[in-house]
Amino acid sequence: MKETIGKHGIWNGGGLRAEDPAQRGERAEAAAELEELGFGAIWLGGSSSAAHAAPLLEATSRIVVGTSIQSIWDHAAEDAAASFADLRAAHSGRFVLGLGVSHAKLAERYRRPYSALVAYLDALDAAGMPAGGRVLAALGPRTIELARDRSAGSIPYLITAEQTAKSRELLGTAPLLAPELKVVLESDPARARTLARDYLALYLGLPNYTNNFLRNGFTEDDLKDGGSDRLVDAVFAWGTDDKIRARVDEFIAAGADHVALQVVDGGPRYSLPREGWRRLASLLG
Template sequence: MKQSVGRYGIWNGGGLRSEEPERRGEIAEAAAELEELGFGAVWLGGSSSGEHAAPLLEATSRIVVGTSIQSIWQYDARTTAATQAELDKAHPGRFALGLGVSHAKFAEQYRRPYSALVAHLDALDAAGAPADGRLLAALGPKTIELARDRAAGSIPYLISAEQTAKSRELLGEGPLLAPELKVVLESDPTRARTLARDYLAIYLGLPNYTNNFLRNGFTEDDLKDGGSDRLVDAVYAWGTEDRIRARIDEYLAAGADHVALQVVDGGPRYDLPREAWRRLAALLR
């Protein structure tokens, strides 16, 4: 999977997985353009599934399409395995099943998430789903080791370059490590950090992320008022094009094989920021 996703991908929180019939053409066109721009993968945010990936796979010929993530609480293993087999048959090597435990706020049955994830992987194995076709959204050490031992790697969300290095150490050299990184194409510090904080706010209300920040050297003060400058600067790339490119390179130098870039521009989560994607593609050349 490392070779197929390339070094850079696009993470999109909702626009590319919209189920509105009138948007199908626009979404297909956007996916095809991302492939033409040279991105190696598209990651579908929220609680996405293989059904959301299928239209993008059909609209393209090379790019990998992954779920980031499919919630283990929302989809049963047998259905997931069947969908994965269908997509693998139709588009060999181009669907990446990204799995995660989501958050207690979004899953009524949320209990003992690590044990539930292990049980879900057991059920996928029993249903014949290949371990090398799935990835885990791994933040803590135990889940990172699970991604190493029972998946093709890890697709962590909202982590710093420093934690990327720690993840690589636990994963070893073989598995894929593909962290998400938010990008604000704005060079004014006040404007850039304001946009970043507005978007970061929802995540600072989710214990999975805040606990992970605290586990990795941030303090309670860093989590107040939308996040300290220190926190914002650690999990965002913003500034001039040269500075943004340097931030992305920090993640690669820390051990990432691939960086999933999410544009944050203050627009609705279901937007397709195509001009920003073009700017990103140009600065990555």
């Protein structure tokens, strides 16, 4: 998998997985352009599924498409295994099933998430799905080790370069480590941090993320008022092209095999920031 997805991908939580039929052509065109721009993977955010990935795979020929994440509470394991098999057969192994436990505020049946994830992986195994075709959204040490032992690797969301290094140490060298990194293509510090805080606000209300920040050296003060400069600067890349490139490289140097880049521009969550993707491809060279 590492060889096929390269170092850089695009994470998109809205436009590429929207279901409005009127936008189907634009989504397909955007996916094809991402492939032409040289990105190795498209990661579909939110509670995405194989159904969201299928049209993008049909519109492209090389780029990998993964869910980031498919919530274990929303899809029966047997159905997930069957959908995976269909897409992988139809598209030369280009579909990756990214799984996660979502959040208590977003999943009505949320309970004992680690145990539920283990049981879900057991069910996938029983349905014949290969561990090498799935990855886990792993934040805490136990889930990282689970990703190491029972999947192709980890696709953590909203982590720092320092936590990337810790994740690599727990994973070992072989599994994929593909963290998400938010990018604000803005060099003015006040403007960049305002855009970042506006976007970060949602996640500061979700204990899975705030507990992870506290576990990794941040304080309660860092979580106040939309996030401290220290927190914002750790989980966003912003600034000049050189500075953004250096932040992406920092994650690679920390042990990431691939960085899933999310453009944050202040636009609606279900938009397609295609100009931002072009700028990002250009600065990454």
